[in-house]
Amino acid sequence: xxxxxxxxxxxxxxxxxxxxxxxxxxxxxxxxxxxxxxxxxxxxxxxxxxxxxxxxxxxxxxxxxxxxxxxxxxxxxxxxxxxxxxxxxxxxxxxxxxxxxxxxxxxxxxxxxxxxxxxxxxxxxxxxxxxxxxxxxxxxxxxxxxxxxxxxxxxxxxxxxxxxxxxxxxxxxxxxxxxxxxxxxxxxxxxxxxxxxxxxxxxxxxxxxxxxxxxxxxxxxxxxxxxxxxxxxxxxxxxxxxxxxxxxxxxxxxxxxxxxxxxxxxxxxxxxxxxxxxxxxxxxxxxxxxxxxxxxxxxxxxxxxxxxxxxxxxxxxxxxxxxxxxxxxxxxxxxxxxxxxxxxxxxxxxxxxxxxxxxxxxxxxxxxxxxxxxx
Amino acid sequence: xxxxxxxxxxxxxxxxxxxxxxxxxxxxxxxxxxxxxxxxxxxxxxxxxxxxxxxxxxxxxxxxxxxxxxxxxxxxxxxxxxxxxxxxxxxxxxxxxxxxxxxxxxxxxxxxxxxxxxxxxxxxxxxxxxxxxxxxxxxxxxxxxxxxxxxxxxxxxxxxxxxxxxxxxxxxxxxxxxxxxxxxxxxxxxxxxxxxxxxxxxxxxx
Numbered sequence: 001x002x003x004x005x006x007x008x009x010x011x012x013x014x015x016x017x018x019x020x021x022x023x024x025x026x027x028x029x030x031x032x033x034x035x036x037x038x039x040x041x042x043x044x045x046x047x048x049x050x051x052x053x054x055x056x057x058x059x060x061x062x063x064x065x066x067x068x069x070x071x072x073x074x075x076x077x078x079x080x081x082x083x084x085x086x087x088x089x090x091x092x093x094x095x096x097x098x099x100x101x102x103x104x105x106x107x108x109x110x111x112x113x114x115x116x117x118x119x120x121x122x123x124x125x126x127x128x129x130x131x132x133x134x135x136x137x138x139x140x141x142x143x144x145x146x147x148x149x150x151x152x153x154x155x156x157x158x159x160x161x162x163x164x165x166x167x168x169x170x171x172x173x174x175x176x177x178x179x180x181x182x183x184x185x186x187x188x189x190x191x192x193x194x195x196x197x198x199x200x201x202x203x204x205x206x207x208x209x210x211x212x213x214x215x216x217x218x219x220x221x222x223x224x225x226x227x228x229x230x231x232x233x234x235x236x237x238x239x240x241x242x243x244x245x246x247x248x249x250x251x252x253x254x255x256x257x258x259x260x261x262x263x264x265x266x267x268x269x270x271x272x273x274x275x276x277x278x279x280x281x282x283x284x285x286x287x288x289x290x291x292x293x294x295x296x297x298x299x300x301x302x303x304x305x306x307x308x309x310x311x312x313x314x315x316x317x318x319x320x321x322x323x324x325x326x327x328x329x330x331x332x333x334x335x336x337x338x339x340x341x342x343x344x345x346x347x348x349x350x351x352x353x354x355x356x357x358x359x360x361x362x363x364x365x366x367x368x369x370x371x372x373x374x375x
Numbered sequence: 376x377x378x379x380x381x382x383x384x385x386x387x388x389x390x391x392x393x394x395x396x397x398x399x400x401x402x403x404x405x406x407x408x409x410x411x412x413x414x415x416x417x418x419x420x421x422x423x424x425x426x427x428x429x430x431x432x433x434x435x436x437x438x439x440x441x442x443x444x445x446x447x448x449x450x451x452x453x454x455x456x457x458x459x460x461x462x463x464x465x466x467x468x469x470x471x472x473x474x475x476x477x478x479x480x481x482x483x484x485x486x487x488x489x490x491x492x493x494x495x496x497x498x499x500x501x502x503x504x505x506x507x508x509x510x511x512x513x514x515x516x517x518x519x520x521x522x523x524x525x526x527x528x529x530x531x532x533x534x535x536x537x538x539x540x541x542x543x544x545x546x547x548x549x550x551x552x553x554x555x556x557x558x559x560x561x562x563x564x565x566x567x568x569x570x571x572x573x574x575x576x577x578x579x580x581x
Contacts, residue, residue: 335458342439344446
């Protein structure tokens with residue numbers, strides 16, 4: 001990845017909320033901590049703040065690098081930085097690791113004050129609504145009354161949409177990319193297979209694996225492999241791997257034959273080495289449960305009617321995890337309410353993961369939209 | 376005789392002004408094939424309309440976003456599913472009908488989602504176009520600015536043809552205007568003397 005126009009060295013910060021937070025599930029956490037990073041400068045009128053919400057495996061490290069770790073580049077570094085589409089010379093950008101995460105925010109890896117042990121499986125299930133509530137506390141702390149924009153891809157887009165419904169006066173723009181108004185049965189099915197992979201790992205120990213000094217890495221690895229297939233498009237996989245062989249000939253064994261197998265194993269191994277299985281389980285449930293229309297007889301328009309923000313909805317032609325039709329459900333629901341919305345369907349070969357890439361048409365669109373946001 | 380040909384910008388402004396005559400203030404407007412969104416912006420500035428544009432071209436969608444226009448990147452060839460019945464006061468298709476294959480379908484869809492439709496299109500039977508064909512060439516003119524090999528147009532029709540289709544589809548013609556290349560209104564034999572035609576359409580009652 002290019003380091004041109006990088007924001008440079010950044011450092012995470014920590015926000016401690018001592019006020020209790022009541023979660024959608026009914027559980028109350030006595031308080032919580034969120035790790036976050038900021039880029040750029042909050043202007044005197046505090047009108048230039050942009051919140052970036054992360055997806056399933058993301059975190060607060062959006063852009064730049066850490067001191068002494070030049071390879072630890074933020075996951076959306078191609079978008080965020082001086083002169084980049086989300087221009088840190090103009091905007092004050094905030095990235096936050098969500099509640100229940102495994103990058104330092106309060107989550108399953110944290111110590112449960114009730115028993116002095118890691119929460120593990122005892123950490124409550126959190127929902128998109130809970131994340132947004134916690135993010136709002138962070139906004140209060142940072143002195144941000146109104147976000148210029150809340151941006152997210154995939155599950156991050158759901159948070160951006162939730163922001164517009166939950167806090168209509170606290171954001172001016174929503175940019176929801178490769179997102180969906182709720183999961184389909186197929187989406188939930190993939191999540192369930194991923195969860196079963198983790199839950200059936202002998203090292204899972206009912207989610208209290210930390211107490212046994214092990215991690216359910218084979219389950220997590222399998223979950224990631226399944227997920228990864230859904231992030232890519234068939235054509236892209238075909239172009240990238242086709243039927244290429246790892247060792248040039250069939251092995252007549254169950255070791256790696258095809259390059260795509262090697263790739264998936266590598267992705268699974270890499271992921272299971274650092275991600276927490278309980279966080280993965282919680283996050284897939286947050287995805288499954290997100291359904292803002294549910295309380296409105298399934299009518300998404302009614303659910304969105306409270307929103308006052310302008311919307312940019314972006315989909316990718318080859319995304320089959322959250323297909324363009326899912327984005328258009330949001331678009332038509334907003335249009336029915338006569339809300340301000342633009343929609344673009346980017347012709348990109350890389351499936352769901354396109355939202356993380358720097359396709360020039362995609363980035364030009366985000367840049368154009370962001371440049372029109374007054375600060 | 377004034378032979379002043381309008382510049383591209385003048386032509387655009389002229390077209391907008393003609394269309395705006397038929398759009399009451401404050402309406403909900405859908406513009407199919409909205410290009411860079413300038414018509415919607417014009418109607419928004421002059422009539423206070425609330426509009427959405429529909430475009431398929433990525434470059435045009437980008438221009439719309441730059442222009443601050445609500446734009447949806449949707450292929451209207453597939454119809455307007457997702458758009459609710461009578462959810463707009465007017466739906467406009469300005470010089471784009473000839474670039475759509477599914478002519479009948481889109482006309483029907485337009486009058487499903489809006490109370491009235493405004494359509495403008497180049498008249499292929501305009502005198503200069505006939506002369507070009509008589510000389511052995513496909514016409515190229517300010518209203519048909521493309522060579523045959525790079526034109527986005529896929530339907531080639533005349534004022535007379537269009538009115539016959541409206542009749543067949545049960546579409547009521549509530550207003551029509553034709554203009555020559557200099558922007559003068561044409562009353563006499565518009566199928567011969569009109570380069571650009573504008574129609575205000577509705578559903579036949581009963």
